[in-house]
Amino acid sequence: MLDLLIEHETLSRSDVRTLTGLSKPTASSLLQRLEESGLVRPSGLGDTGPGGRAPQLYRINPAAGHAAAVDVRPGSVRVRISNIAGAIVMERVEENDQAANGPESAAAIIRSCCDVAGLSPDQLDAIVVSVPGSYDIATDTLNYVGHLPGWQRPSVGAELRTLFPDASVAIENDVNLAAIAERHAARxxxxxxxxxxxxxxxxxxxxxxxxxxxxxxxxxxxxxxxxxxxxxxxxxxxxxxxxxxxxxxxxxxxxxxxxxxxxxxxxxxxxxxxxxxxxxxxxxxxxxxxxxxxxxxxxxxxxxxxxxxxxxxxxxxxxxxxxxxxxxxxxxxxxxxxxxTVATDTPILDGAMLMSLEIARDRVFTT
Structure with missing residues (x-):
């Protein structure tokens, strides 16, 4: 049901029954439980139906979680933060010689973006960091990143997870993320x-x-x-x-x-x-x-x-x-x-955001 609410933005009880095949009592009970959990909230009334009553609509509570996408390039870092419903709440580009100088520099920019968005860093459920190199999960190291000196040291993933202990942190190759954006755009x-x-x-x-x-x-x-x-x-x-x-x-x-x-x-x-x-x-x-x-x-x-x-x-x-x-x-x-390509002009950041939202929703929706 949560996935359907992400897809359709708003649904009534009747919509839920139609899309899931659940009985009327079960659909109503499930919506009530999700509302009590803080994951779903009422969102106005729909069009008046045959009985003359407008149905109550529901949507994902956007404050239920947040995801961050980070695109690290030589001399720049771009950060985007979205709420769990996928709406962008903050985006910023930092361009200077120190911006991409390792995980701590990226972390400082992420924290600064959180401050501007009125969020605490521990409210981020997922962070996906894009790098122009390949990430070896087994050794927690980046290869082919000679143009990013601050990211050449070992255990870069562990360092980021230490800096953001409340988030699920992932590092991904930039072109892989562009492919995720392409898959999404070319459905x-x-x-x-x-x-x-x-x-x-x-x-x-x-x-x-x-x-x-x-x-x-x-x-x-x-x-x-x-x-x-x-x-x-x-x-x-x-x-x-x-x-x-x-x-x-x-x-x-x-x-x-x-x-x-x-x-x-x-x-x-x-x-x-x-x-x-x-x-x-x-x-x-x-x-x-x-x-x-x-x-x-x-x-x-x-x-x-x-x-x-x-x-x-x-x-x-x-x-x-x-x-x-x-x-x-x-x-x-x-x-x-x-x-x-049919993806947008920011495919790497878009792909990172799609991946981050998927991780965040999995964490929030299964809690």
Missing amino acids: GESESFFLFWLDDGVGGAIMIDGALHRGSRGAAGEAAFLLIPGAVFDAESRTDGALERIVGDQALRGLAAAAGHEAATAREALSALLDDPTAAPVVTELCHRYACAIVSVIALLDPARVVLAGELARLGGERLRAEVARQLAAIMPAAPQLTL
Whole structure:
């Protein structure tokens, strides 16, 4: 019944009976118990029915619990806090050199957001922290986070749980969380897909039957380490990834420079290449590299669809998608559907929020 109230926002006793198949006395008794527990509260009257009486409506008590989502990036931390019903009560971005300097810095920002929202930190039931790296649950360590020095030490999860002992704390890879947001936004589509993340760096996430596949060490989907034709394997490739070397930020800026366009970021580089008709062969070559990487994934996973996501995928839009699809068709006989992301422009934070709310509701609703 609580899940139905989350889905429909408000329900009457009659709605509950219809949706659950419970008898009238049982539905009424259950609603009364939930109201007494503080999880449900009356929410006005519905439309007048055939008998001339307007039914009492009920909704989840939004103050019954709270969840926090945290997106940690080099030089910035974004925090969002929602009540148990999913309404955002606070969101803030902290941008400075110290913002992402380890769990204690993130914790300070979370506490500050709680203060602004009028909450005590112990009112948070769940906290999900997104990081651009892979989290090994067994060893409680983060890998591939050389760009986040404060998060390289061991037991980062234990440290966060010590800082927030009343919350259920989880650490998750940023692209995995983007895949959760994609699954939510693309409801009705196949729930088995590979999300190919194109941004300053390259990454991936594997969704199988609606569930993330993280691998034995949390490193499944680390597409930066795919070794495709044209990639060079050397000491730098071993640490940064061979695919990253030829499609990442530095590589894109190099491609743009060779075409006569100086760019400070990967986004500027791709934008310049797309706007320059004479650079079309360079865009084709870039899409060929993307396609070669995707082929390797398809050969192993055979996903129902492949989703292009990240800032560069959004920037390239249909032109980029169509060219990668054309390259895929030329390389292999039967490629799966290739689509652009339908998630919002903050998929990582949205995915973290969805995951945090799921954990919080499980804690609150089963108490």
